[in-house]
Amino acid sequence: xxxxxxxxxxxxxxxxxxxxxxxxxxxxxxxxxxxxxxxxxxxxxxxxxxxxxxxxxxxxxxxxxxxxxxxxxxxxxxxxxxxxxxxxxxxxxxxxxxxxxxxxxxxxxxxxxxxxxxxxxxxxxxxxxxxxxxxxxxxxxxxxxxxxxxxxxxxxxxxxxxxxxxxxxxxxxxxxxxxxxxxxxxxxxxxxxxxxxxxxxxxxxxxxxxxxxxxxxxxxxxxxxxxxxxxxxxxxxxxxxxxxxxxxxxxxxxxxxxxxxxxxxxxxxxxxxxxxxxxxxxxxxxxxxxxxxxxxxxxxxxxxxxxxxxxxxxxxxxxxxxxxxxxxxxxxxxxxxxxxxxxxxxxxxxxxxxxxxxxxxxxxxxxxxxxxxxxxxxxxxxxxxxxxxxxxxxxxxxxxxxxxxxxxxxxx
Numbered sequence: 144x145x146x147x148x149x150x151x152x153x154x155x156x157x158x159x160x161x162x163x164x165x166x167x168x169x170x171x172x173x174x175x176x177x178x179x180x181x182x183x184x185x186x187x188x189x190x191x192x193x194x195x196x197x198x199x200x201x202x203x204x205x206x207x208x209x210x211x212x213x214x215x216x217x218x219x220x221x222x223x224x225x226x227x228x229x230x231x232x233x234x235x236x237x238x239x240x241x242x243x244x245x246x247x248x249x250x251x252x253x254x255x256x257x258x259x260x261x262x263x264x265x266x267x268x269x270x271x272x273x274x275x276x277x278x279x280x281x282x283x284x285x286x287x288x289x290x291x292x293x294x295x296x297x298x299x300x301x302x303x304x305x306x307x308x309x310x311x312x313x314x315x316x317x318x319x320x321x322x323x324x325x326x327x328x329x330x331x332x333x334x335x336x337x338x339x340x341x342x343x344x345x346x347x348x349x350x351x352x353x354x355x356x357x358x359x360x361x362x363x364x365x366x367x368x369x370x371x372x373x374x375x376x377x378x379x380x381x382x383x384x385x386x387x388x389x390x391x392x393x394x395x396x397x398x399x400x401x402x403x404x405x406x407x408x409x410x411x412x413x414x415x416x417x418x419x420x421x422x423x424x425x426x427x428x429x430x431x432x433x434x435x436x437x438x439x440x441x442x443x444x445x446x447x448x449x450x451x452x453x454x455x456x457x458x459x460x461x462x463x464x465x466x467x468x469x470x471x472x473x474x475x476x477x478x479x480x481x482x483x484x485x486x487x488x489x490x491x492x493x494x495x496x497x498x499x500x501x502x503x504x505x506x507x508x509x510x511x512x513x514x515x516x517x518x519x520x521x522x523x524x525x526x527x528x529x530x531x532x533x534x535x536x537x538x539x540x541x542x543x544x545x546x547x548x549x550x551x552x553x554x555x
Contacts (some may be wrong), residue, residue, distance in 0.1 A: 201500045219249070372497070411464050441536045
């Protein structure tokens with residue numbers, strides 16, 4: 144299969160995976176609505192989903208280096224199918240079981256980025272990873288759109304809405320298993336990980352304290368992996384607001400129902416797709432990426448503060464979302480491109496896996512913080528997100544200052 148065809152099949156797998164997760168998003172509050180402090184349980188469930196990737200992502204990334212990308216993607220697709228099948232009875236315990244089991248195989252995104260990097264020539268790397276970001280945004284559009292269409296066209300009674308949406312997610316997950324089986328391998332230079340090596344990898348994975356040491360083992364001063372991973376860690380502390388949107392706009396002052404949540408994510412996703420595609424196709428390769436990260440983060444800080452002040456104004460929410468798509472939502476793709484440039488064929492999956500694990504740790508920490516803050520006031524987490532994004536801007540500025548003497552020396 145030609146590389147371009149493999150690339151579009153990978154994009155299709157990503158799209159379906161995100162659509163599945165986004166489709167069930169509007170109905171997830173129903174699983175905890177009867178509990179005391181439902182916003183706390185929603186946030187903790189999200190934290191479980193993200194935090195378990197701390198263990199699964201390095202293992203899946205390392206296994207993809209040894210066994211290939213395709214087997215890991217098939218395994219992840221099957222895991223998503225089984226996890227969503229757990230949601231048919233509307234029970235809080237099954238919600239948490241879903242979040243844990245789906246998180247185990249969601250570490251596949253390290254493998255996805257490795258596969259894209261495997262078949263991307265250097266001059267198209269930023270573009271291809273940027274399109275991945277646009278595809279993810281498109282999934283956030285199509286997921287709520289699909290669930291909203293099902294609920295509207297079939298005029299589903301409120302008591303049956305969860306069952307219909309979960310059935311849709313399970314059907315799409317089964318389709319994604321088929322697409323994953325169609326993908327031809329992108330990584331041919333591999334040595335299978337078996338026996339003692341596999342046990343050692345699993346042992347290291349359950350000890351998060353080894354993450355930074357393992358990155359240090361892969362890094363050199365010229366390679367510069369750790370500063371990029373550290374910046375992604377802090378950015379992840381900030382982008383926890385993506386998952387906080389559902390409890391904030393459904394339980395907070397806006398009180399949006401499932402259909403309103405779906406329309407909001409459709410707007411966010413469509414705009415993000417267009418802006419990401421244009422930015423990464425025509426601008427990302429021509430910019431100083433670190434300087435772009437600095438300015439996008441600086442401009443994004445007041446936007447995050449503004450989310451906490453929308454009150455009951457849906458219009459204000461939509462205006463801030465449009466500004467969000469033009470600024471801080473573009474940062475992640477730039478960091479992924481910078482990291483991809485510093486990987487090799489031999490360690491690509493492991494590095495992306497460690498990076499995703501670090502992000503999983505950051506997501507878990509951020510979730511605990513925003514859970515505590517949301518108990519006090521649902522608006523307080525936005526100050527946390529804004530503060531973390533300001534730290535991203537500071538990190539980018541520090542890296543720019545460190546690069547200036549090297550650039551001056553090279554010119555002389």
